[in-house]
Amino acid sequence: MRTDEELSQAWCDGDIEGFKALFKRYQRRLYQVILGWTKNPSLAEDLFQESWVRVIEHKEVFDPNKNFSSWLFQIALNLTRDHWRKEKQTKITGIEQSELIDSKENPEQVLAEKEAQNQVLNALGQLSELEQEVFMLRHFGGISFSEIAELLGINLNTALSRMHQAVKHLKKIIGELQ
Amino acid sequence: MSHEQFEKDLIRYFYGELSEKEEQEFKSHLSSCPACQKELFELKAFSQTLEKAFAQEAKKKILERIQAKAEEEMNKASATWLKRKVIGAWAIAVLAMIAIGISLWWLLPERKTISDAYLAFVDGVQLLEQKFPTEYLIAYEQDSEDMIESLEQELEGLETAMENDENDFYQLEVDLYQIEIMSQGIFEI
Numbered sequence A: 001m002r003t004d005e006e007l008s009q010a011w012c013d014g015d016i017e018g019f020k021a022l023f024k025r026y027q028r029r030l031y032q033v034i035l036g037w038t039k040n041p042s043l044a045e046d047l048f049q050e051s052w053v054r055v056i057e058h059k060e061v062f063d064p065n066k067n068f069s070s071w072l073f074q075i076a077l078n079l080t081r082d083h084w085r086k087e088k089q090t091k092i093t094g095i096e097q098s099e100l101i102d103s104k105e106n107p108e109q110v111l112a113e114k115e116a117q118n119q120v121l122n123a124l125g126q127l128s129e130l131e132q133e134v135f136m137l138r139h140f141g142g143i144s145f146s147e148i149a150e151l152l153g154i155n156l157n158t159a160l161s162r163m164h165q166a167v168k169h170l171k172k173i174i175g176e177l178q
Numbered sequence B: 001m002s003h004e005q006f007e008k009d010l011i012r013y014f015y016g017e018l019s020e021k022e023e024q025e026f027k028s029h030l031s032s033c034p035a036c037q038k039e040l041f042e043l044k045a046f047s048q049t050l051e052k053a054f055a056q057e058a059k060k061k062i063l064e065r066i067q068a069k070a071e072e073e074m075n076k077a078s079a080t081w082l083k084r085k086v087i088g089a090w091a092i093a094v095l096a097m098i099a100i101g102i103s104l105w106w107l108l109p110e111r112k113t114i115s116d117a118y119l120a121f122v123d124g125v126q127l128l129e130q131k132f133p134t135e136y137l138i139a140y141e142q143d144s145e146d147m148i149e150s151l152e153q154e155l156e157g158l159e160t161a162m163e164n165d166e167n168d169f170y171q172l173e174v175d176l177y178q179i180e181i182m183s184q185g186i187f188e189i
Helices: A002-012 A016-038 A043-059 A068-084 A088-093 A107-125 A127-141 A145-152 A157-176 B002-016 B020-030 B034-053 B060-107 B115-129 B136-141 B146-162 B169-182
Strands: none
Touching: A002 A016, A002 A068, A016 A043, A016 A068, A016 A127, A016 B060, A043 A068, A043 B020, A043 B060, A068 A127, A107 A157, A107 B020, A107 B034, A127 A145, A127 B146, A145 A157, A145 B002, A157 B002, B002 B020, B002 B034, B020 B034, B034 B060
16 A cells, blocks of 8 residues: 555656545545534535645645645644634534434434434533544544644643543543433 | 553553554553453443444535546646746747857857957058048049948947947848948958
8 A cells, every 4th residue: 555655745746646545545534533623514524625625725835755644634623723713603502413424324323323423522522622633633533642742732741641531521421421 | 560551551552552562561461450451442432432423424526526626736737837848848949049059150260249340340441541541542533432431330330339239240240241342342351
């Protein structure tokens, strides 16, 4: 399997397949992370799309020797934070209840999964912003703690302790709900 | 290492971030620690709940739109690159022609500049005046005065050309040829 660096380099050299492979590798993770941050599927889709557009349009400034995933998630985080600043209430109350789960499966399963997702999103909403950022980047983004520390401008121990706190809170909240 | 330290390592172990040595130590502790085993079991179950809750991805049309955007940008970049290449090729061709022209000019047996030509011309006129005083020329041939006038005009033209730093060698050649004709072979340039 080609590494991110190889794919980034190929893309920067004009090979669209390099981008496609990176997109395939990260699109799901990025959407999940943004959904976890925003807790609003349609907003998550908007920010997801905007993040990729920024990546595409700013390809020239990207150094292929740097970490592509960190760059991608940094862009998404900046956009999400901008949105939080502009519409603070969206983060707290904007949990959309519709279209959370793909409706291909049977209705009972869809309902159960929708319920589970709402519970998790509600639980995430009770974490601090920093805990949410660290947790989503590590759990769904697949970003290492050291990269998270660099990306968020915090030290490694802070990143680890925030993760511990986030997991502890989430387990407690979800456990109580279940 | 204390149990508390291993507890701290549990998250890093779960996400595969321990070094090989740390991982061996943790596994060794895990095999004999029911509390850590329970914690790890709960973490895995919690993770599965999360995976189910975040099972979906962005809508297909959005994914397609992003890929189309990437291709569009790539095509745009290729078109710009091609345009630059064509313009670059033309620029190189023009520069090559200029370089060849200058090289050929430098290879001429007698390279001349406006300055060289001007000095040669002044010497020529002085020689003409020494050998053929104006009065003599006037007496000898009526048209000679006109010829001298013309020569002086040409001289002025060359002076102007020098002042303007013009280096139109071809035009200079034409001018000098005309002067030569007008002087009726009295002197050669």
